[in-house]
Amino acid sequence: MMNMEHDNKPIEVGDGAAIPTKADAGLFTAWRISFLGAVGALAYLVIAKPDPYLNILKFVPDGIVVTFKVTIGAILLSLVLGLLTGLGRISGNRFFNGIASVYVEVIRGIPLLVQIFYIYYALGRIVHVPDMLSAIIAMAVCYGAYMGEVFRAGIQSIPKGQMEAALSLGMTRSQAMGHVILPQAVKVVLPPIGNEFIALLKDSSLVSILAVSDLLRRGREYASESFAYFETYTIIALVYLIITLILSKLIGMMEERINENR
């Protein structure tokens, strides 16, 4: 069902890794335990049993690069899509509102894996698109819908009086949006958007079903040659964990800096 009226509802948080909060300021934070544990485990495995662990680790960096390319490309594209969708969802214009709302409802109702297949084969019927680009588009189309909801909630969390004050000073709606509402909304949406980034990075592993040699696919390639399935996926999991932990730390630091500049 369409659910257009959740004003003042807290922003839904995706299933990304937890972003450190100030409450975690002690020495043994969950983040530190996880990060040091992951790095320690990886170091131990590589040093104690270089065969196969070191060999696996040497095999996957190409995949890490591809994972980053897909993730960053999809983040940039989904931010644009998400902002447009969010603005459409709060627009009084029935046409834009309708398009944005239907987009969100449809995309949220289809599993990402199915979307990746679908967009890959649908695009392939019209034009020849490189696998990686097809993967990025699929991820962005999916995450654009989720980010649209985050942007919508963020914009709606800014008190109505702000728009009224800007309008009463003679600003147009778009001037008020650009100078008054969005700068405030950005601060509100940063934590949930950060969670979406992390979730997107993890979900980017799904593109390995296309012929995109990301981190997971590189692992699969290695495992299918060496039959060292357990060892390979141990390394893959640790590498994903270390990357997402670093990302969540960076986002937490960014958030802190923005809050300081108030």
Added chain:
Amino acid sequence: MKTGDQRRMIEARDVVKYFGRFKALDRVSFDVREGEKVVILGPSGSGKSTLLRSINQLETIDAGRIVVNGIDINDPATDITRVREEVGMVFQSFNLFPHKTVLENLTLAQVVVRKRSRQEAREKGLELLRKVGIAEKADVFPGRLSGGQQQRVAIARSLAMDPKLMLFDEPTSALDPEMIGEVLDVMKGLAREGMTMVVVTHEMGFAREVADRVIFMDHGAIVEEGTPEHFFTSPTHERTKLFLSQIL
């Protein structure tokens, strides 16, 4: 008190406004002349704020006609932003922009709407901050100010646009009692300078001292209208008498 036939700044005729099925304004007509100070009184829910907000189209009316500064604001050909540029508005909840410093609050619309240079806008902003007595807070964020200071900044922000008319929507209702005076003083100063003002308030002292005319509203309609002397000493309608006996 001003009399004679100055230009009409606001001309409202048979204004009707519904919120759903609730009739918020019921065929309201009134005029405000240039330089006139009009205070609108009435119990809460009587339509005072709705009437004020429809003057700069923060509320769109369902029937009737409002002409502001010679422009019919409900004419589809009217660019409402051109009207709002000339009409300052001060809100109960201040509505300062929290992500901008006090001075930036004053310069933003000058630059974006009036297309003034940053330098010109800064000078104008600082001059107005001096006028409302908080020039030393120019580079502070609004969250650091008291309610009274915030409201004075909000008034200065509106004045920075050189409005021809100022609307005040219960400007002191959200303030602690000891801060009401400083805001009213700024408003009185503005009145002395000849600004056209429409003020929705519960401050009877202000109404008596400053108003050229008092409008009393109840149930979305104007019940009584007259000079403060007439209104406070010899009101004619029962509802006005009842209101005054409750509030004074």
